[in-house]
Every structure is written in structure tokens, then in C-alpha cells.
Amino acid sequence: MSEAPDSSTEPRPVRLREALRQARIEAADRTGVVVDLRDAEVARLEILNEALDPLFAEVPNQIDLFDRGVSQGETPRLWIDVVAHVVMGRDKRQYRFVQDTRNGRIVLAESHDIGAIVKAVTDYVARRMVERERAFSVTRIQAQASSEVPRRGRVWPFVLGFVLGVLSLFGYALYESLKPISF
Template structure:
């Protein structure tokens, strides 16, 4: 009679996703020092992209601020949204999270660790979502309209008062000139 294999001694099956991630890390470490640095950059950005999956899965579907993806141009980038992206540093091992602004590019975070960049991206996403909520909040949208109504009324009264005072001044000057004795 054959015995059933002991389940405690069987190796736990490794998920394919975890194995692929580990293979990418190993390949990135090997190629990071070798000639093909661009492939190492893309591999590291893919690893970071995978690490960001839980964050982007939490974002509600109706929020369309973020469009994450890797562009594989001359300088590979992991785009978070239209103005922020992660690029590899000069040593091809350091992540650099940057944001393009009207005044140029600013570095939001730099680290050799993907976890630190995930935290920085999480903070950035949270700030962007709060900005969006504030921009679309009904109380904020109605406040300027309510404050503007008294101003419009006061502008009309200011104009009317200025008009009446100007007309009275002209009438006064005309009356003064007409009452002056004519001298030859």
C-alpha cells in the first residue's frame, strides 16, 4: 500500500507572477552591469509598474486622472499621469520620480528601492485625488457665485451714484458760469 505524500514536505507552488518578477529582477541585475542598459531600465520600470498594481486597483473607475504605462522611447519612462513619470537615474539602478511643471521639471523622489518610489507615487496619487475632489466639490463651486451677486449689485449702485454726482457737478458748473457777470 502506498503512502500519501506528506503535504508538509511538498514545496509550495510558486505563482507564475512571482517567478516572473524574480526572473526580471535577476535579469535586471545581470544586465544592469552589462552592455544592454536600456533593457535593464525597462525591466526595472516593469518591476515598479507591477509593484504599483495594488495602488491603481484601489482607484475608483470614474477617476480618469491617471494613465499608467511604460513608454519605450530613447529614455524609457513609467508614466503615472500626463505630467508625472518615473525614469531611471544615470546609474540605471536609481528610480527618479519627476513631475513636469510650467517652470520646468521637479524631482519628487529618488531612491534605489522600489518601495520608496511606490510610497512617493501613492502620496502623489492621493494629493491629485484630493485636488480633484476640491475642484469638483459643490460647495466650492457655489461659493464664488454667492459672493459675486452682492458685488454686481454694488457695482450698479456705484455706477448710478457716480453718474448722478457727475450730472450734478456739470449742472453746478453750468449754473455758476451762467450767473457770472459778463465783463467786456
């Protein structure tokens, strides 16, 4: 005869409730570490942001290309403008200055040294300001070229057409008035 298995010798199955509790504890521990790393990233980016204050103090107020600030999302970023920002590298100590382009993201500078990143951002800001000046000068030249077209050249064809139209209506009215009336 077979005996009933002894429940004390067999491993007891882990209850789902206990497994969920353990998984939540592990997730909370990992989340705490991730939050600490994110806070460290934000702190490093804010230090870099303060190092950039003298640079942006020199940018004239009428130039509104740059909108600098630290965003605290899943990946903290120090935004320089709409297309360029600084993120922390994989080791969370290296700064990576990147620019989004039509062809993807390009790395403009990468360093552990704040001074190197400040220099790279300074060069970037200077290039953007020169691009802005060129765009405005081209626009100004085009505006001057279009304003130099004489207005007479546009008005005379209208006046000539108007006069010819009036003369042709007058001629038609005269022709109709000179026709013999038939009863």
C-alpha cells in the first residue's frame, strides 16, 4: 500500500501574496538607488548650469535663441536651446553635450571636466549667434532688393489697361448711338 506523502518533508509552495510582497520590496530598493542616481545627475547638471551663468550673462537680451534649464524627467537634461542639451554619460560622472539633427543625435563634446563642456557650449552659442546674424542679413538684403523695385513699373500697366477699357467702352457707345434706328 502506498502511504500518503508527509507534508513536512515536501517543500511548501510559495504563496503568490508572499512573492508579490518580496518583489515589491526589491523594486522599492532598486527605485531608491535609481532616485539617488537621478538626484546626483540633476545636482551635477545644476553645477554645470551655474558654471554657464557668466556665458549667458553676455548674450544680448534681444537674442532669444537660448532657453537654458534643467529638465527632470526620466533622463535629466540641461537644455541649452531647442536642439542642444547636456546629459550625463553612462558612468553618471561624464558630461555629454549633444545636438539633435535631422540625421539623428550627434555628440558635440564629452568630458568629465566642467571647463571642457563650458568651452564647448560657448563655441556652440557663438556659432548659433553667427548663424542668426547671417540669417538676418540675408533677410535684410532680400527686403531691400524687393523694396527697390519701382512702383511705377507696377502702376503703369494698370493705368494703361484702365484707359484702354474706358476708350473701348466710349467707342462702343458712340458706335451704337450712330447706328440708324430701324422701325
